[in-house]
Amino acid sequence: MHLLQVGKSTGSTKPAVFLDCGIHAREWISPAFCQWFVNEAVTTYGTDPEMTRLLDEMNVFVLPVFNIDGYDYTWNRDRMWRKTRSKNSGSSCIGTDPNRNFDAGWCTVGASSNPCSDTYCGPKVESEIEVKNVADFIRKNKSTIKAYLTIHSYSQLLLFPYSYTYELAADHNELMSVAEGAAEVLTSLHGTRYTSGPGASTIYLAAGGSDDWAYDLGVKYSYTFELRDTGRYGFLLPESQIKPTCEETMLAVKYIAAHVLRNL
Numbered sequence: 001m002h003l004l005q006v007g008k009s010t011g012s013t014k015p016a017v018f019l020d021c022g023i024h025a026r027e028w029i030s031p032a033f034c035q036w037f038v039n040e041a042v043t044t045y046g047t048d049p050e051m052t053r054l055l056d057e058m059n060v061f062v063l064p065v066f067n068i069d070g071y072d073y074t075w076n077r078d079r080m081w082r083k084t085r086s087k088n089s090g091s092s093c094i095g096t097d098p099n100r101n102f103d104a105g106w107c108t109v110g111a112s113s114n115p116c117s118d119t120y121c122g123p124k125v126e127s128e129i130e131v132k133n134v135a136d137f138i139r140k141n142k143s144t145i146k147a148y149l150t151i152h153s154y155s156q157l158l159l160f161p162y163s164y165t166y167e168l169a170a171d172h173n174e175l176m177s178v179a180e181g182a183a184e185v186l187t188s189l190h191g192t193r194y195t196s197g198p199g200a201s202t203i204y205l206a207a208g209g210s211d212d213w214a215y216d217l218g219v220k221y222s223y224t225f226e227l228r229d230t231g232r233y234g235f236l237l238p239e240s241q242i243k244p245t246c247e248e249t250m251l252a253v254k255y256i257a258a259h260v261l262r263n264l
């Protein structure tokens, strides 16, 4: 797994944002966005004031493709694959849903203990090496990581904790207002409409997700993006929509990062 560090200096104790893409293999617009983000960062640093400030004051860790084996599988075998490609002992079914494999109410709701299910929670917490690697990194750097952003598709949603319970997060009001502000600036570019809210009530009750786990670890600004569209093309978003989707998502990510900076 290749984790990129976008920022002025390596190994510093500067506050950081962790951004991951491609946790679900078929959500191709997600890795496209991480690529876009890195390109925007390196090409607009020094000219765009917001990006310059962001990269001067913070480090941004970017994991362009979280679920590498699954992503490759969608290119070469099954375009609609979602999970990892790990072997499940005692079953001929392959893979675990990496977004049900984190230690956050693991396998209690909205996940399956059937290895053949697309939302299989895995044989145990962090059974997937990809999940363990990300969890280990964030645990190790939790004193500097101030925001966790994980990019998915589709539905046009900006979700935040919790998904594993209907209980409101301690920081619900702040997380909601930041999400609404981010969604508004996103809409301002091409008119794309987003819904903001806690995962449980906004999409579905589900446990083991990375955003809930990061939030409970202490990463306050923890968001899941569900990018375009709302179902017309779904995971098969046309190539013509990659650029506009990335442009508008960029605005939302910069909005959240600016809020984090103001509240360090």
Ligand SMILES: Nc1ncc(C[C@H](C[SeH])C(=O)O)cc1Cl
Pocket: 024, 099, 100, 152, 153, 154, 159, 162, 163, 164, 199, 203, 206, 207, 208, 209, 210, 211, 212, 224, 226
């Ligand atoms: N904590 C979470 N946050 C967001 C979601 C929605 C994504 C959308 Se593809 C998923 O189903 O894994 C699911 C969970 Cl469990």
Ligand SMILES: [Zn+2]
Pocket: 023, 024, 027, 152, 153
């Ligand atoms: Zn997803």
Ligand SMILES: [Zn+2]
Pocket: 027, 152, 153, 154, 226
């Ligand atoms: Zn999704």
Ligand SMILES: [Zn+2]
Pocket: 190, 243, 244, 247
């Ligand atoms: Zn545009």
